[in-house]
Each structure stands twice: as structure tokens, then as C-alpha cells.
Amino acid sequence: QKEVEQDPGPLSVPEGAIVSLNCTYSNSAFQYFMWYRQYSRKGPELLMYTYSSGNKEDGRFTAQVDKSSKYISLFIRDSQPSDSATYLCAIRSNDYKLSFGAGTTVTVRA
């Protein structure tokens, strides 16, 4: 079993829709929770970062962490064609390994 499981997608949504992305993890020692965005043929870039349960907002993006359920989510409001990318959840353990989900490819249709 992978340490981080991510809904595989792909997702295709119309412009303006809410995008919901989810991951689960198996190791309760995981401390830090991140979402990366990766455009085609580019390296991943950090989008959101949190280390506690609850919600964190940054503009149109909301990251949600539920440590009791070992579940993390990313919501994109008012999605734009420029949001079309692959989104990867990432979780860091106490020994500072950074483990990634498989990624979900999102396409926002204009």
C-alpha cells in the first residue's frame, strides 16, 4: 500500500466550477501537508502548505486537512483555464521524506 493515495481523475470541468481534489494517507506520523501544481513538461511548484487540521485559504484555493481521518483536500473556486494542470498532494514525515500522491490531471474548459 502506498503511503499516499490520491484520487486518479482525470477531471474535466467548465470554467467557473469548483474543483475538489482528495488524498488519503496511511502514516499518522505525517506532519506537513502540501499541494503542488505541475504544468505539462515542467517541475512541480508548491501551491499550498499546512501542518495542522482545519482549513487554509489562499485566494481561490482552500486546503483542508483532517488528521483524525488521515484525509486531505484541495478546493479550487471559480476555476479558470489557467488552472489546468496536474495537482499532486505531498506529505512530509518526521524523518523529512516527502511522499507524493499519483497526481490528478485537471482540465478547465473555457
Added chain:
Amino acid sequence: NAGVTQTPKFRVLKTGQSMTLLCAQDMNHEYMYWYRQDPGMGLRLIHYSVGEGTTAKGEVPDGYNVSRLKKQNFLLGLESAAPSQTSVYFCASSFAGDTEAFFGQGTRLTVV
């Protein structure tokens, strides 16, 4: 400020050949990582380093070796390339264990 630079960007190897991928960062980061990315598999950690002179195995270390002789460089070696090592390889670095990891642009390796 170049960030994280990977060399080369593309390479085609024959089965059994060896090669070294170079990752260089100019941000004075302590932590460096090598990942491979395959369709449907996400990023899988090969090896990582928490400081100069140290290395540790990740999720898929077999067939790879690494060295961190200088703080700014992290080398990934393939001693005898196999077709199963065809992948996109990403290097990343971070200042500390709990901070953002910055990624390079990737190396596309094909083993025929």
C-alpha cells in the same frame, strides 16, 4: 538566481550503459531529493540527502546510487541502465526538513 538546475535535460541510453544525472542548487539548501515520475505513479522518491556527505534510501532505490560530496550538488548514478528506468527524473531541494521543496525542470531518460 537559477534555483535547481538538472543536467542533462534529455538522454537516450542503451541497456547496460551507465550515466550520472547532476542536480545543482544555488539556494544553500540542506536537503536534496531525487524522484522519478511515471504515468499513473506520481513522484516516487529514489534517494534523498539531509546534508553534505549524507544520503538515505527512498521508496525505489534499487538500481540507483547517489552522492552528496558538495552541499550544492546531488548526483544520481545508474550503473547499468535497464528499460524499466525509462522515466522523467526530478531533483528537488529544501532549506530544512519542514520547508518548501523546489524542483528542477526534469531529465527525460529513455533506455532502449
